[in-house]
Amino acid sequence: MTAFDPRIDAKFQSQWDAVRIAALDAGIDLAFSAELSGNRTTPLYVYERDHVLVRGADAGEVTLRNRSWERVDDDELPGIHRYRIGGDELVPDAVERVNREFRAGAVTPNHLVSICPVQLCPADEPAPLPVTASQVPYPPKRDGTGGQGVQVDVLDTGLSPGYEVHGWMAGIEEWHTCVSFGPTGAIKEYAGHGTFVTGVLRCAAPGTSVRSLSIFQYAGATTEYQLGRALLAALNRKPDIISLSAGGSTANGLPHIALEPFFTELTRPEIRTLLVAAAGNDGSDHRFYPAAYSADAGEAVVSVGALRYDGEGRACFSNHGDWVDVYAMGERHVNAFPVGLYSYVDPQRDDLTCRFYPKSRLYSACSCVTMPPQGAVVAFRGMARWSGTSFATPLVAGVIADYMSSKPEQDPRQAAQAVLGTARTIHDADGEVIKALDYT
Known part of the structure; x- marks a missing residue:
């Protein structure tokens, strides 16, 4: 267990070791940068220790000035190179120095x-359904074959063994299997995250062709x-x-440079693929990438926030x-999850108040106040209740896919704009005007 400054957020501490150890097992050593304000230390971003990214156009000059740096990629990402930095300099210091010089x-x-x-925290951890509850998803599976003829790639943690027992999950193209169980x-x-996300998508668009890929293999x-x-x-x-x-924050608040080759291709005139991305669970208005690319990429990206349970x-x-395009149900979804025992990682709030709005300025009985205590072990029977922008996102993707199958003349981006045009405008409790997409 890593020793921590007691002023660092307890939820971050509860997650850090799992992520760090999982990445280390794959040869990736992580560190994090934080700032101290008063009696609170706030993690700003997590990064690979001793490695940096350099734009290809700048690589020659940058490495000429830093001869101890060693390039360790093999042209796997066009225009972006990965380097191991030499000496005792820390990555944030090296980045600041080189960019200044x-x-x-x-x-x-x-x-x-x-x-x-x-x-490194979801909105909450998954909760098992009561024994007396019916094993049906919520929002419910739509009837019919909506989404038929539409191809969706889900980039997540992959599918957990046993997902096939759920009828709405049949016929998914599984590219990677999730390692769902520990020693x-x-x-x-997070092992069930990709399964849950895919289940939400398939409920919204039962006929959709889905490829499930396991990308987030270091504890999510x-x-x-x-x-x-x-x-x-x-x-x-x-x-x-x-x-x-998925997404994250960066050192300079700007988009990740390693995603630039993807967005260069995504915004080419002949490309019609649509990216539907989660806005993140920080309770913040700070831009969260890649969802925040929606502000610059036109109709190529739809960023999705979460509506509360009502x-x-x-x-x-x-x-x-203003960078979040639409909000959809994101609290207390019910969908597919692995079968087995699960031990809760996050600390429960002692005063049972909202983590983001302690005075319940937005609403009462939010996800923050309904979590089991840290260390509690519970049994799952193949379904879970879970909250997060993670699950609002496939719901929106599924609604768009369903619309596409009813309007075959429209491409994904046209369909997305048509669907967003049906969202109602609501005035949130804190005065913000948002677009809410109803699931029917």
Whole structure:
């Protein structure tokens, strides 16, 4: 267990070791940057220790000035190179120095990208259904074959064994299997995330052709370099929609440079693939990438925030701002999950108040106040209740796919704009005007 400054957020501490150890097992050593304000230390971003990313156009000059740096990629991501830095200099210091001496933005950390935001935390952890509850999804599965003829790639943690027992999950093209259980046989944290996300998508569009890919293999995380390669590979397969329930923060607040090759291709006039991406669970208006590319990529990207359980406002955890295109149900979804025992990782709030709005300014009985205590072990029977922008995202992707199958003359981006045009405008409790997409 890593020793921590007691002023660092307890939820971040509960997640850090799992992510760090999983990445280390794959040869990726992680660190995080934080700032101290008063009596609180706030993690800003997580990155690969001793490695940086350099734009190809700048690589020659940058490495000429830093002869101890060693290039360790093999042209796997066009225009972006990964380097191991030499000496005792820390990555944030090296990035700041080189960008000051050479050109702002030429070098960045290789940031961690996660199915959770910088705090490495989902909105909540999955909860089992009561024994007396029926094993049916919510929002419910639509009747018919909506989405037929539409191809969706889900980039997530992959599918957990046994997903086939759920009728709405039949016929999914499984490219990678999720390693769902740890050495003790218990369900690993985040192991069911890709299964749950895919289940939500299939409920909204039962006829959709789905490819499920396991990208976030480090306890629900990967590096931006690896994600850039995965997104580019997905785009080359020419799916109609890419559903991505992940993202992260960067050192300079700008988009990840390793995703630039993907977005360069995505915004080419002849490309019609649509990226539907989660806005993140920080409860913040700070831009969360890649969803925040929606502000610059036109109709190529739809960024999705989460509505609270009653649909009358945004969920407390949902990121928000003018870069979020639409909000959909994101709290207390019910869908497919592995069978087995699960031990809760996150600390429960002692005063049972909202983590983001302690005075319950938005609404009461939010996800923050309904979590089991840390360390509690519970049994899952193949279904779970879970909250997050992660699950609002495939719901929107599924609604768009369903619409596409009813309007075959429309491409994914045209369909997305048509669907967003049906969203109602609501005034949130804190005064923000948002677009809410109802699921019917």
